[in-house]
Amino acid sequence: MRERQFVADIVSGTKLPKMFRARQIFPDDKLEVEKIPQIIHDLLSEPKFKDRVKPGMRIAITAGSRGISNVALTTKCIVDFCKEQGAQPFIVPAMGSHGGATAEGQKEILTGYGITEEYCGCPIISSMEVKCIGKNAEGVDVYIDKNAAEADGIILGCRIKPHTAFRGPYESGMMKMMAIGLGKQYGATICHAAGFQNMHKNVPSFGRAIIANAPVLFAVPTIENAFEETCWIGAVAAEEINDKEPALLEYAKSLMPRIWVDSCDVLVVDQIGKNFSGDGMDPNITGTFCTNCASGGIDAQRVAVLNLSPETHGNGIGLGYSSATTARVYKQLDLKSMYPNAITCTVLGGVRIPIVMESDKECIQCCLQTCNEIDKEHARIVRIPNSLNIGEILLSEAYLDEIKDNEAYKGKLEIISEPEEWNFDENGDLPMKDGSLVF
Structure with a gap:
């Protein structure tokens, strides 16, 4: 004392x-929350997205560890659309090593955001087990969540935003959700091994390998305004992620407070x-x-x-x-x-x-x-x-x-x-x- x-x-x-x-x-333009379900339904009803979700398919939907505005709602909307098409969706925590790098800890994080089995109406399958799905362009093995890897399809739910530790055309967004989030602790460790000075290369390199070797169907990214309110929601086909994400990142940067x-x-x-x-x-x-x-x-x-x-x-x-x-x-x-x-x-x-x-x-x-x-x-x-x-x-x-x-x-x-x-x-x-x- x-x-x-x-x-x-x-x-x-x-x-x-x-x-x-x-x-x-x-600038404070934002989407009306009550309109978000219809926005997502309309986006995914376009043939290039709808035709990829077929009856009976087991589809993994990613949910990360960030405090994203309306994340429980947008996740539920993706689940609802998949069920409407006769698919069998489940949610996968895609957050690298967060939640203490445990399955229980990662599920707890989702619960804190309102992403529960009861609210979303589908199972949440949380595991730290990974599976090698191929190699990237540099010949490095690429791992992702085993349950997602063995699903019939993967839909990426994520937010696009500037990263906090590196700069490049792909920062926090679709590529990173695949490379780091879906990689769980094992995959994230491999991706981080060369240091943040190489993350601007590693994130897209691992992401492209996942698109090429895993059943990624499309992404439903969101962008937020300066008040962390949802101001844009889109749908991006797997094969378009590489080309479209850089422009979306620039848009997100322009809105940063x-x-x-x-x-x-x-x-x-x-x-x-x-x-x-x-x-x-x-x-x-x-x-x-x-x-x-x-x-x-x-x-x-x-x-x-x-x-x-x-x-x-x-x-x-x-x-x-x-x-x-x-x-x-x-x-x-x-x-x-x-x-x-x-x-x-x-x-x-x-x-x-x-x-x-x-x-x-x-x-x-x-x-x-x-x-x-x-x-x-x-x-x-x-x-x-x-x-x-x-x-x-x-x-x-x-x-x-x-x-x-x-x-x-x-x-x-x-x-x-x-x-x-x-x-x-x-x-x-x-x-x-x-x-x-x-x-």
């Missing part, structure tokens, strides 16, 4: 600035988790990249992580790229869930433990006090709820004059509150509700 108080005393004199709320403005201020002294992230990003917090937003194969996001000298999301089930991967965290986070960490993911992707930095402070306030104070060459009387602090939802952010009052009447921020940032003191309780923590910090 005395040691903890001693550490707290070191940072206790660091004054935190008042914060004001700002609305970030992005960002923090409109370019830099800060301290970035405060209320929560990280696998439901927000494979990296816990999306470095395309936070700048916390795990490799030098990608760049972007806000330029922050220090990053404070205050909490884990309930949906991440203790998987705090990405925490290692923060500067400091809280005792609350430390107590929630499930290392057996974190480590398989890090070992499989061959990047260990994300599971390191940063400096641990007792409270939210001390964590932020620690980050601010250790910043170099800044004006601590006018500290520039940005606070976000998570990397997925940045429609509203909190900025320290040092940004007020910068934003007011500045044409550069017109149509991008709108000030919606006056600067206020942080609302820490007597223990130095921010308010919480249902396991999440109140933003």
Whole structure:
């Protein structure tokens, strides 16, 4: 207790600035949720898709580990269409080594997203067993989920989005769902073995081999707007994936949000988790990249992580790229869930433990006090709820004059509150509700 108080005393004199709320403005076109079933039904009713789903076929439908908008609904819609054609669909968790690299853990992740046998109306067959389906162009054996490999057909349910650790014409999307997701831990390990510097080659190479040697029928990818709402759904035949995915990725990139201020002294992230990003917090937003194969996001000298999301089930991967965290986070960490993911992707930095402070306030104070060459009387602090939802952010009052009447921020940032003191309780923590910090 005395040691903890001693550490707290070191940072206790660091004054935190008042914060004001700002609305970030992005294009917000989206699909009406109630229309999604008809959209998917109409897409798949085109002969080039419908004719591939025949009565009696056992069809594997992939579902990944990301927090994709409307993922349970879109998965159910694909299931319903297959059943309408007389096929026998089942769902396969396609998430590499996530869920602690166990069949039970991967099924649990799907349950957290509402993808259950009861809701979708078909079996969920979760297994880590894989089968070699052929070789890629470089002569490397390619493995995918055994149940999917032995099905009569595979339909890819996925989202297209920029990746968090590498750049290329195929990042997070259809190719990666096959190469990494369907590969399970074994296949993902082989694909990652050459490092992220080669992922831009390996993902399409493995993906093309799966298209050529496994019964992939087509994909039903989605794209989301800056508010993580479904704004586009498509259907892509297996033989068209290679040619069509790069343009879809560029479209997805054009819709990506960002923090409109370019830099800060301290970035405060209320929560990280696998439901927000494979990296816990999306470095395309936070700048916390795990490799030098990608760049972007806000330029922050220090990053404070205050909490884990309930949906991440203790998987705090990405925490290692923060500067400091809280005792609350430390107590929630499930290392057996974190480590398989890090070992499989061959990047260990994300599971390191940063400096641990007792409270939210001390964590932020620690980050601010250790910043170099800044004006601590006018500290520039940005606070976000998570990397997925940045429609509203909190900025320290040092940004007020910068934003007011500045044409550069017109149509991008709108000030919606006056600067206020942080609302820490007597223990130095921010308010919480249902396991999440109140933003």
